[in-house]
Every structure is written in structure tokens, then in C-alpha cells.
Amino acid sequence: MLCDDCGQREAVVHITQIGPEGRTEKNLCEECASGYGDFMLGSQAQQRKNVSVNDFLRGLFSQPQVRREEEGLPSGTELACPNCGMTYQDFRETGKVGCSVCYRTFRSQLEPLLRRIHGSSAHSGKIPRRSGGELNLKHEISLLREKLQQSVEQEEYEQAAQYRDKIRALEKELAAKEGGGQDD
């Protein structure tokens, strides 16, 4: 059977998608299937042929559900992202998050999933200069604090005073940013 998307390569993956037009089923080659989510590029796809993306996603999503009552939502209304309108149900169906705000909107629902994928890790890589501005400041302040401490220990008080002034200036800057309603 040839792949439904490219019509060139042999289909190895069967997926079911639930979209606005209802349910669509597709048979895809590995290449095209990779477009449906990075999930299945891994060993799962290698080891089990005919793996279904949906099965795999369902596996990821089948954590104990956060109960509606606990979320304080009246039953029947679903929480939607104020920025892009995505509901958590949409996410479960597509495996794709709607926008950067969704990560805040659905933080409690997403957390168990993220823990499954990434463990309880926190980001430790690159920080963007503009959007990560506060974080950059915080890093810089903590670095300066270390230097300040070292200077004090080595009784280099002039040096220490300079660090102290720098830290104060940066803290002021940080407070202005955080107070200015710019928090992420």
C-alpha cells in the first residue's frame, strides 16, 4: 500500500486524525508520518511496525485525568486558551499545543505529560535576550553575588563595594521590569 500523502513510498503507519472535518484515517510512510509529530521518529516506530501515532499519543496521555470538579469548572464548559481558543481536548487530538499562552492556560493538565517526556527537568539552555530579559538579569545578579562574597572573603572591600553597587542597580532594573506589568 502506498502512502496517502506522498503516494510514493510504502505506507508503514496508520493514523486516525480527528479534526474539524471529523475523523480521517490515513496510511503513511515513515517520512510523511514524521510530519505528524516528532514522537514517532523514535525507537517505537523502529521496533514496532504499524505503530499508530494515536496509540502512542494515547499512551502518553493516559495519565489519571485531572478531574473537572478539582479544576473548579462547571461540567459541560471546557477551559479554552484565552489567546488562541485551544481546548485541552483539541490538544489531546492533535498532539500540538496552540500557542505560547496555552502552556500557562493548561499548566496543570500539561504537567504530568511533560514529566513523562522530560522528567522533572527545568530549562538549562540558551535564554533569549529580549523575552528572557528578566531571567538574564537574575542570572547576572546571582553571578555578581558570588563575586561579592568572594571579594568579602578575600577582604577586597573596594572591589566588593563595586559589586554591591552593580547588584543594586540591576535589582532596581529587575524590580522596574517586574513591576511594569511585563512579567512574561
Next chain:
Amino acid sequence: MTKAEILKSSHFPWLETEGTDTDVVLASRIRLARNLKDVPFPGRADFSQLAAVREQVEGVMPAIAQAMDQDFEGIQLEELSPLELSVLVDKRLISPALAKNPQHREAIISADTRAVLMVNEDDHLRIQCQAAGFELDKPMAAALRIDDIIESQLDIAFDETMGYLTALPTNLGTGLRAIVYLHLPGLVFTKNIQSIAGIAPQLGLAVRSLFSDGKEASGCLYEISNQLTLGFSEKEILDNLKNAVAEIVAHERKARKALALYMKDQLEDKVWRSYGALRYARLLNEKETLELLSWVRLGLDLRLLGEVDRDSFGDVLIASRTSCIQYLADSENLSKNETDRLRAEQVRNVLAAHSQQKG
């Protein structure tokens, strides 16, 4: 390269054979996923939002071109035919996901084709940089340089704990996918490839075949990439991948040595027969070409064969893709027989050109 040249060419610098460990490693690639703050990701954005994202990225391009000291060619995907889209996918310049919905999608490709910015794929921006051989540091540096310029001008979606926010939760954190493309005939024929693919997940890595018909991989070509993106720095992710690749390269060389020692005559025969077939066959299908090509490359790397230069491999690899054959013939409606005939002709031409260069 211009758009026309990119579509037509089968020679790309990141498949050349000058470089580190090119007897086993074909190429290395870095991909960074980035999104604009507050703008819905492409999967949920409407056309006006997609168009606005494209415009914003285009606005940063002059600064990027200057920093990279290269011209960039912006290819609007909605202007391409389906065949032209598959040519770009088969040349691995864009992902199938980008080609899927071409409306308001763009591939911005550097003159040397080493850097590609994919606009409105799963994420607003995917920065992709590649180099020949086992070389992750240079494409990483290039991708970060582009990223620095982007984020000095645009607000990027970022969270202190989750890092760069991406459409797929599996890319959160660094948004980094580092991929190394490997030719592993030794491990395939000594039947060690499965154990490598089996160990990879424990190392946070994924191994998959580059070309597979579902039952088996063709051409002994594999890619290995990091699976974990959050909780590690870019350097840690690269180091982990580098260690694993170095390990695989060593195993592959050992396996080749064993083959050359215990199966010398069979190996030489296989290499020369494969070369003969590629050089003179009148009909070649895609899968067969990959398999023959793999033997020829192995023969070249083991110096059992010296008739053509090693760069011929990359050229044949690209030129023999069915989409590229159809594109050159200017027809999507070739019969299988016609395609295979044109493929054989094309492969003969490429090999002839590479053996003449040798003098």
C-alpha cells in the same frame, strides 16, 4: 543558489566528502524550533497571522544575511507545484510538514544551502543548519548566530522553566534537534544495527533508517538524533550525541575491517558488481539504486574501488530520487518504466562526470 538552481542541482556542499569521519558520517544537522510570543502557533494561526509571521521573519533577513555574509533565497511555497515541493523535501532542504500546507509557508535558503529557515512549519520558525561529515559545532554556531539576530529583533515565546515554547511538547526547552546522518553497511551486514537502535533510547537518542520501505531499510543509511530537549544545555545535548556517534563510528569501522578480512573476495565482487550496475544499467528503481550506491560508497571508502571520486555518492543520492527525475523530465506522469530508464541514464551521467574529473 537561486530557486531554479536549488530545484535543479543535485550537488550540495553538505554532502561533500571533505571533513571529519566522512567514511562513516555523511552529514550533521542542527535544528532549532522557535516561536513568536503570543502569536498562535501555525497549527492554530489564521492566514493573516501566518502572513504576519512570515513578514516579521523576512524583516530580519537582511541582518541575518549580513551576519552570515551570504545571500538568502526566499522560496514562497505556495508558488511551487506539488512536484517542486517534493523535490525540496527529497533534497532534505525542507521537511514534509512544511510542504504539507504550502499556503504562507516559506523556505529561506542560504546561497551555500547550509542554512535554511523554515517559516510556519509546526513552529513559526525552524532554523536548520548543516555541514558535511561529523561536524555539529559549526552548524550549531551558525544556528545560534541566526537565532541571536532573530531574538534581538523579535519577541520569542519562552518560559523560565520550560525554556523555548514549541508546538510539540517534545521540543520544549532548547528546541534543539541535532541529527547525524550515517552510512553503516558494516553494522548492517554483521547484523549489529538492531542492537545499536535498541540501546539508543537509553541514551536519550533515536536511531532510524533514512530510507525504509516498512520492512527493511535501504542503502544502510541511518540518522541518529537527540530525543531529550529539556533540562540539558545545548552543549550537553551535543556532547551526548557526539559520544554516541564516535562510538558507532568505531564499531562500524571494526565491522568493515572484519568484512574486509573474512569476506574479502565476496566484498570486492559485490562492490565491483554494484559499480558495474550503476555505471551501465539501463533501468534502475529507487531502492535498488540506494543499495548499489551503498556498496559503491563502501568500496570507495575501503579503497577497493577508485574509478570515481567519493563526492559522486551525494550527487547520485539526490539525482536518483524519483521526484528529481520527474522534475528534470518536466513531467509527473512518467510511467514506472520511463522513470527507471531516466534514473539509470541520470546515474550514468553523474558517475561519468565524476570519473572524468579524476582524469
